[in-house]
């Protein structure tokens with residue numbers, strides 16, 4: 565494949581940590597009319613991790629056949645072939661030895677990561693902070709929706725106490741109620757756990773919370 569990016573060999577540990585954060589849902593898109601022929605992120609990841617599990621810890625010596633991969637990952641053979649081709653195209657895996665077809669040997673591959681261009685230029689790869697933020701958002705979504713769950717009288721009392729402006733920058737525009745101890749971490753909808761923040765200050769605080777949670 566001529567347009568395969570330059571890639572460097574990596575061990576399984578490094579490869580899997582990157583693939584975990586990669587957004588693989590649109591790498592193999594369906595046709596224009598719908599999703600026919602498309603491969604879901606779940607299928608892509610199942611095949612990718614099954615693939616890497618065949619390698620040595622240094623990421624070398626991967627040679628399962630497509631049918632074996634299909635059985636193990638519980639993904640259809642056609643999708644497996646498309647995913648394998650996409651991994652090669654993205655520089656996520658590189659052929660290291662061509663098999664002797666006459667003797668029924670398959671090709672041998674190893675795990676790689678593209679260097680030029682890097683993977684995040686080719687597809688979306690979340691940072692660890694972004695994963696954490698998305699996880700918090702997912703948890704919040706499951707817990708219920710915070711906006712509107714705050715009783716109106718609590719809401720009004722907090723706005724009045726804080727003078728109807730952002731407690732950080734004193735803006736009076738685009739105001740939100742912020743949970744001082746994050747709601748996603750069990751912070752209650754009570755007056756003393758709420759403050760008025762404008763949306764920009766609120767999102768800056770969100771980033772700080774995420775960074776703190778991630779242990780940086």
Ligand SMILES: [Zn+2]
Nearest residue numbers: 730733762765
């Ligand atoms: Zn503000």
